[in-house]
Amino acid sequence: MNTTQSIQSSAQVVSGTPLAGRVAVVTGASSGIGEATAVRFAELGAKVALLARRGDRLDQVEDRIRAGGGTALALPTDVTDRAAVLATADRVADELGRVDLVFANAGVQLISGITDLATADWDTQIDLNVKGVMNTVQAFVPSLEAAAAAGRGADLIMTSSIAAVRILEGFQVYSATKAYVSQLARLLRTELGRKKIRVATVQPGMVDTELPDHVTDPAASKLMADLLTQIDVLSSEDVAETVAFLSAVPKHVNLTEITMLPTEQII
Numbered sequence: 001m002n003t004t005q006s007i008q009s010s011a012q013v014v015s016g017t018p019l020a021g022r023v024a025v026v027t028g029a030s031s032g033i034g035e036a037t038a039v040r041f042a043e044l045g046a047k048v049a050l051l052a053r054r055g056d057r058l059d060q061v062e063d064r065i066r067a068g069g070g071t072a073l074a075l076p077t078d079v080t081d082r083a084a085v086l087a088t089a090d091r092v093a094d095e096l097g098r099v100d101l102v103f104a105n106a107g108v109q110l111i112s113g114i115t116d117l118a119t120a121d122w123d124t125q126i127d128l129n130v131k132g133v134m135n136t137v138q139a140f141v142p143s144l145e146a147a148a149a150a151g152r153g154a155d156l157i158m159t160s161s162i163a164a165v166r167i168l169e170g171f172q173v174y175s176a177t178k179a180y181v182s183q184l185a186r187l188l189r190t191e192l193g194r195k196k197i198r199v200a201t202v203q204p205g206m207v208d209t210e211l212p213d214h215v216t217d218p219a220a221s222k223l224m225a226d227l228l229t230q231i232d233v234l235s236s237e238d239v240a241e242t243v244a245f246l247s248a249v250p251k252h253v254n255l256t257e258i259t260m261l262p263t264e265q266i267i
């Protein structure tokens with residue numbers, strides 16, 4: 001498991017404050033990829049709304065960003081609760097301004113054989129990885145549309161996974177939710193692209209985060225923990241820098257699907 005303190009830094013390729021004047025929302029900002037990306041967005045000049053369920057962790061991220069001179073707002077929100085996400089969107093608009101950069105990143109990975117009938121785990125993944133993303137889309141696409149119509153950059157970036165395209169035993173439901181996200185992005189581009197809203201996905205391989213800690217199947221949990229020690233995996237900062245880069249390139253450029261693997265990852 002990684003913590004804020006033990007995260008390794010990766011080389012930063014984006015410099016200056018290319019996100020100055022932008023208002024970002026990051027879901028899953030209390031740990032891992034979301035936390036690192038929120039911090040990086042703020043370093044690059046964006047005001048950042050931090051969404052996840054653990055308010056204490058969000059407060060720490062907010063403090064960290066403020067200590068670095070940035071602007072952040074911790075807004076504890078369960079993104080599976082549509083009404084809660086809509087209420088949070090109103091607060092973001094009131095307190096930070098019109099959102100023009102959305103990183104729909106919150107997700108959970110629960111691995112098991114399909115014949116185990118781990119239906120609670122199926123529901124948890126579908127509720128968060130699919131419906132949580134749709135709730136985020138519903139709440140923030142109107143402000144992206146308004147930003148783009150006003151001539152500003154507008155980004156919807158979602159965290160998919162290499163699991164969206166790989167065939168891995170035990171990953172059935174997780175992989176299907178991530179395939180949903182990748183395909184959703186392709187389809188959203190047909191409508192939002194012509195409105196000058198960029199829609200993109202980042203599809204990472206193995207990243208050292210809390211993700212495996214939630215796996216309920218002990219064998220699957222061990223498999224993932226072992227992988228983390230066997231190869232030099234990605235850090236959350238590696239993914240954050242990539243998402244920052246997607247957001248910082250000129251607004252007529254859409255890096256639509258970025259797959260990033262640890263160099264040694266062969267599955």
Ligand SMILES: NC(=O)c1ccc[n+]([C@@H]2O[C@H](COP(=O)([O-])OP(=O)(O)OC[C@H]3O[C@@H](n4cnc5c(N)ncnc54)[C@H](OP(=O)(O)O)[C@@H]3O)[C@@H](O)[C@H]2O)c1
Pocket residue numbers: 027028029030031032033034051052053054055057077078079080105106107108109128132159160161162203204205206207208209210211
């Ligand atoms: N780690 C990897 O190897 C890897 C690879 C490919 C893709 N991904 C994807 O990367 C994304 C981020 O995961 P991570 O690896 O950074 O793991 P993580 O540290 O476990 O982050 C997951 C985040 O989602 C939040 N979350 C969970 N349930 C939520 C809910 N109902 N409402 C709002 N937020 C919720 C968690 O915060 P709270 O618990 O505070 O709510 C946490 O901030 C996920 O979509 C995951 O599928 C990860």
